[in-house]
Amino acid sequence: MTAGPTREPFDPARFISNPSTGRMGFALAAEAIRRGGEVTLICGPTHLETPPGVHLVRVSTADEMFRAALNQAPGVDLVLKAAAVADYRPEVRSPGKIKKDVLLADRAILLRLLPTPDILEEIGRRKKPGQVLVGFAAETGDLEANALRKLLKKNLDLIVANRIGQEGEGFEADTNRALVIDRHGKKTDLPLMPKEAMAAAILDLAEPLLAAGAGQPGGRSTRRTAS
Numbered sequence: 001m002t003a004g005p006t007r008e009p010f011d012p013a014r015f016i017s018n019p020s021t022g023r024m025g026f027a028l029a030a031e032a033i034r035r036g037g038e039v040t041l042i043c044g045p046t047h048l049e050t051p052p053g054v055h056l057v058r059v060s061t062a063d064e065m066f067r068a069a070l071n072q073a074p075g076v077d078l079v080l081k082a083a084a085v086a087d088y089r090p091e092v093r094s095p096g097k098i099k100k101d102v103l104l105a106d107r108a109i110l111l112r113l114l115p116t117p118d119i120l121e122e123i124g125r126r127k128k129p130g131q132v133l134v135g136f137a138a139e140t141g142d143l144e145a146n147a148l149r150k151l152l153k154k155n156l157d158l159i160v161a162n163r164i165g166q167e168g169e170g171f172e173a174d175t176n177r178a179l180v181i182d183r184h185g186k187k188t189d190l191p192l193m194p195k196e197a198m199a200a201a202i203l204d205l206a207e208p209l210l211a212a213g214a215g216q217p218g219g220r221s222t223r224r225t226a227s
């Protein structure tokens with residue numbers, strides 16, 4: 001499992017990030033442990049307490065999360081990618097703090113941003129028989145179309161899509177509301193509920209897929225989870 005934001009620094013004192021708190025991913029990790037899973041949680045910077053029993057791997061940048069996730073992915077049955085990975089990082093990272101008085105005459109600073117690797121897309125490309133991949137999509141519009149596009153592009157089994165910028169949903173909220181779509185196009189609406197209940201609802205949808213995967217030739221044999 002992955003959770004939280006990533007930070008993309010351009011000097012030792014400044015970075016680009018997003019408001020993700022990691023609550024959804026931590027709730028998923030706790031729920032998977034309750035269900036008997038063996039959980040590795042790769043998380044970006046967050047102040048949340050580690051749920052008992054979870055193997056926590058702390059990272060900061062998207063590149064670090066990429067390496068940690070690709071390292072874990074081959075050995076797990078279920079991947080839940082709740083992290084809000086920064087899509088861009090500054091091209092240049094200054095070793096020293098950029099001083100205000102050396103900035104350009106108009107006091108503007110130009111940052112060229114480069115894309116970060118898409119971790120889930122790479123895991124989807126390397127997906128093993130029987131593995132179940134669950135992605136998340138935080139959208140401001142066209143929720144269903146964007147979610148479907150990501151489901152296909154990243155070779156996912158399930159996508160959990162929620163709106164951002166709405167009261168009680170997405171970043172920094174204790175509650176969430178989501179549209180879940182599976183690889184056959186089946187849709188499930190999850191109404192507004194606490195993130196802990198949402199975690200249980202998501203695992204209720206993922207578990208039958210895991211059970212189906214276990215029966216496939218070359219499918220998994222043990223029960224391990226990474227969210």
Ligand code: C5P
Nearest residue numbers: 081082083085117118119120135136137
């Ligand atoms: O950012 P995007 O909407 O494409 O995110 C959809 C899914 O892909 C999420 O599950 C997110 O964790 C994952 N993702 C990723 N690496 C990225 C961007 C997104 O794994 N660089």
